Amino acid sequence: MQLDIRSLGFALTEGLRxxxxxxxxxxxxxxxxxxxxxxxxxxxxxGPRGGVDKRCLLRARYVxxxxxxxxxxxxxxxxxxxxxAEILGERDDSRRQKARRGRRGSPG
Numbered sequence: 001m002q003l004d005i006r007s008l009g010f011a012l013t014e015g016l017r018x019x020x021x022x023x024x025x026x027x028x029x030x031x032x033x034x035x036x037x038x039x040x041x042x043x044x045x046x047g048p049r050g051g052v053d054k055r056c057l058l059r060a061r062y063v064x065x066x067x068x069x070x071x072x073x074x075x076x077x078x079x080x081x082x083x084x085a086e087i088l089g090e091r092d093d094s095r096r097q098k099a100r101r102g103r104r105g106s107p108g
Contacts, residue, residue, distance in 0.1 A: 001029075002037040009044050011037065023082050024058075027089025028085045030096070031039065038088075042077060057081040058088050068092070 005012060005020050007047040020040050028035065039059040046053035054077035060068045070088045 001035045003092070004037065005038070005040040005042070008044045009047065010042075012042070014080075019078055020081055020085075021056060023085035024088075027085040028092060029089070034063045034096075035060060035061055035092070036063055040081075043079070045073075051075065054080050056084040058084045060092070062095075066095075068095070 003021065005017055005021070008024045020042075024038060024040075037060070039057075039061075041055075041057040041059075043057075044053060045055055052073055052075050054070065054075065055073045056077065057069065057071045059062040064066075067087060068091050071093070072080040072084040072087070074083065075078070
């Protein structure tokens with residue numbers, strides 16, 4: 001899996017980069033074989049004004065061109081990252097379960 005992490009409007013720290021990697025690794029604990037790439041876009045929408053303005057966008061691309069996108073906002077960027085990764089992992093689990101059910105139900 002290729003991981004592309006970019007921060008928009010601020011410098012990407014090593015701590016944020018590691019947090020994104022760990023959050024995604026935990027979220028995709030059931031396997032990443034079909035996952036080609038994950039793009040993470042981290043944004044501070046209001047800058048120093050604060051508020052619920054930290055945004056994490058995760059875009060996953062799978063073998064065959066299928067994709068999933070999750071966006072989470074929070075006051076704390078670390079929380080937004082963890083929530084987005086968890087949701088993306090849940091969607092991946094659902095996607096794989098559907099694929100398994102489809103294979104079992106097809107005549108062979």
